[in-house]
Amino acid sequence: MEVEPLIQLNNNKCTNCYSCIRVCPVKAIQVRYGNKHPIIKQERCIQCGSCIEICQPQAITYRSSIDEAKELLESSNTKVAILSPSISAEFEDITDYRKFVQMIRALGIQHVNEVSFGVDLIAYKYNELFSAYKGKYYITSTDPVIVSYIEKFHPNLINNLAPLVSPKIAMTKVVRKLYGDNIKVLYIGPDVASKDEVRMYEKDGRIDVAITFIELRELFRDFDIDESTLEFSEFDPPLGYKGSLYPLRNGLLQAAEMDENLLTTHIFCVQGKRAMIEAIAEFEKSVKIIKRHIHVTYGNWLIGPGTTNRGNTFLREHHIIKYANKRLRNFFRHEWHNELMEYSSLDLSRTFKENDQRLPAPSKEKIDDVLKLLGRKVTDRYGCEECGYASCNDFAVAIAQGLATPEMCSTYALRHSIDSSVETKEIRDRLQMIQIELEQTREDALHEKQLAEQASELNDFIFDKLRAGVVLVDQNLKIIKANNSFTRILGDDAKEINDVIPGLVGADLKKLLPLNLTNLFQYVLDDAQFIDGKDMTLGEALINVSIFPVRKNKIAGGIIRDMRAPEVQKAEVVNRISEVIDKNLEMVQKIGFLLGEGASDVEKMLNSIVEFYKSGNENK
Ligand code: SF4
Ligand code: SF4
Incomplete structure (x- = not known):
């Protein structure tokens, strides 16, 4: 079955x-x-839960196991609760641990x-492992956060993880051996990482549900369980000995009764986020010099995200020690030892899986480029940590790796927003100018279009009113445009076509x-030459044709005059007689010169003919 992620972020609550x-480490x-x-x-x-603790609007939470726990409590199987030794730090409000045990039983738990x-x-088992030193130093694997950190970010150290299960898994194996395999096991503890850790185990290591102290309090509320109504009850055996000191930094060593003398010990104990990061990095780099095992814990067992009333670490440590002392009063060590021996034969070994999440280191050039973008000098690598990174250099690396954006730097974001607002104003002004120019261009275009339309209408009007026939043809001798006079000169066939296709547009000149x-x-x-005023016949008609190139090889225009038209006839007679007069005058002058007589009579006579035709033409 698909399981929700353990750590969840609610966008609706996040304030960025x-x-x-x-x-986040x-x-x-x-x-x-x-x-x-x-x-x-x-x-x-690595499920450390630090983000849950820091998030003020509680946008980050962990997966709830309340429903699963209630389901377990309703089951008919024998139910066994195993409790983390951190209970004394969490449930200080409950007057006696024996009341607390009874409250758990009141949930319907048998053991x-x-x-x-x-x-x-x-x-x-650790004592055994460390005592039988065979040239290898170990990192303890009791904390699932540390195991996850090594599997993901220091996979080279997987073989240095102590190959032992955590105490809660060891205890599960004990109770399963004690009560049989058909039991349901509920683990109650302070951390959230256990919720996923327990999912890895089956058979005798299987924990059915893991809940936090916060969830246990919720169950108490839901089941209306109050210590004042309950009697004392003791834990079921086998009882722990110094294992109740386990939540403390060196609790494991105390439980193992290992040498803690700083002059002679072979094990360092470190606790906390920074200590984890530094200790494991140094172990990887310098274990040959350090020559020590390390016991590392994240520090969630006293004030982790599964606990209430966070803070007061020393007070909580005090409660742990006080509780341990109380439990050890009248403690039967001999009996405990026998039980320890009995269960030490259980298989408490485990293996680890590499899950390398390291990102490739960006090149120095890329980091320097990012630093420049941030406005930091390449040499200026300290930082304010506002962005969440220890230095500007670390921040630049994260940006280069795609884990962060420059806007997370408040200085950059501020500068960028000022730049952006200046840029935005400039862009807005420019856009306004462009809009004004566009409006003007649109008006100009509209005006020109109107003028063009008027000119075109005028042209068409004049074109059609011309007495001479005018035609424009393309390179295929297809008509681009022809006026009414052209159609009229061509005769009835052309008129019919013109009725269907005004202007004979597209008609083939060769057919007309x-x-x-x-x-x-x-x-x-073809040759872009002019043909000027050539007399020709068209059927019965005498026509005068002028043809001129408009665009070489593309368009040619023709003007055809019907010489039978009266206005053409008169104009032509005038033109032709003028030509005859000119020629005759030339000749008469030559003869007059030879004969010594004036030619004025001939000239007068011809001029009178010209005047007669002109006046007749104007009077029409
Ligand atoms: S801590 Fe993270 S999740 Fe919570 S409000 Fe801030 S940015 Fe959002
Ligand atoms: S590693 Fe820890 S801080 Fe980072 S996201 Fe996971 S739980 Fe949160």
Whole structure:
């Protein structure tokens, strides 16, 4: 069955303060363009829960196991609760641990056992492992956060992880051996990582449900369980010994009764986020010099995200020690030892799986480019940590790796927003100018269009009113445009076509004019030469043809005059007689010169003919 991610971020509650990014030890929370809020990269997350604790609006939470727990409580199987030794730090409000045990039983649980005994068992195994030194130093694997951190970010150290299960798994094996395999096991503890840790185990290591102290309080409320109505009850055996000190930094060593003398010990104990990061990095780099095992814990067992009333670490440590002392009063060590021996034969070994989540280191050039973008000098690598990274250099690396964006730097964001507002104003002004220019251009275009339309109408009007026939043809001798006079000169066939296709647009000139005429058009198209006023016949008619190139090889125009038209006849008679007069005058002058007589009579006579035709033409 698909299980929800353990650590969840609710975008509706997120205020983008980036506090979670600042506390995440492995930068598993990503900010990227296109997402309004940070994203938890589950594959990188080590489930430390630090982001849950820091997030003020409680946008980050962990997967609830309340429903699963209630289901377990309703089952008919024998139910066994195993309790983390951290209970004394959490439930200080409950007057006596024996009341607390009874409250658990009141939930419907038949057996209540301490994980402290599992701590003792594991501590015993660590003692064995460390005592039988065979040239290898170990990192303890009791904390699932540390195991996850090594599997994901220091996979080279997997073989240095102590190959032992955690105390809660060891205790599960104990109770399953004790009560049979048909039981349901409920683990109650302070951390959230256990919720996923327990899913890895089957058979005798199987924990059915893991809940936090916060969830246990919720169950108490739901089941209306109050200590004042309950009597005392003791834990079921086997009881833990010094395992109840386990939540403390050196609790495992105390339980194992290992040498803690700083002059002689072979094991360092470190606790906390920074200590984890530094200790494991140094172990990887310098274990040959350090020559120590390390016991590392994240520090969630006293004030983790599964606990209430966070803070007061020392007070909580005090409660742990006080509780341990109380439990050890009248403690039967001999009996405990026998039980320890009995269960030490259980298989408490485990293996680990590499899950490398390290990102390739960006090149120095790329980091320097990002630093420049941020406005930091290449040499200026300290930082304010506002972005969530220890230095500007670390921040630049995260940006180069795609885990962060420059806007997470408040200085950059401020500068950028000022730049943007200046740029935005400039762009807005420019856009306004463009809009004004466009409006003007649109008006000019409209005006020109109107003028063009008027000119075109006028042209068409004049074109059609011309007495001479005018035609424009393309390179294929197809008519582009022809006026009414042209159609009229061509006769009835052309008129019929013109009725269907006004202006004879697209008609084939070759089908309308005889070959000798169309050849002239072709000639003008090909050679771009003018044919000026050529007399020709068209059927019965005498026509005068002028053809001229408009665009070489593309368009030619023709003007055809019907010489039978009266206005053409008169104009032509005038023209022709003027030509005759000119020629005759020339001749008469030559004869007059030879004969010595004036030619004025001939000249007068011809001029009178010209005047007669002109006046007759004007009077028409
Ligand atoms: S801590 Fe993270 S999840 Fe919570 S409000 Fe801030 S940015 Fe959002
Ligand atoms: S649980 Fe821890 S590792 Fe996971 S995102 Fe939160 S702070 Fe990071």
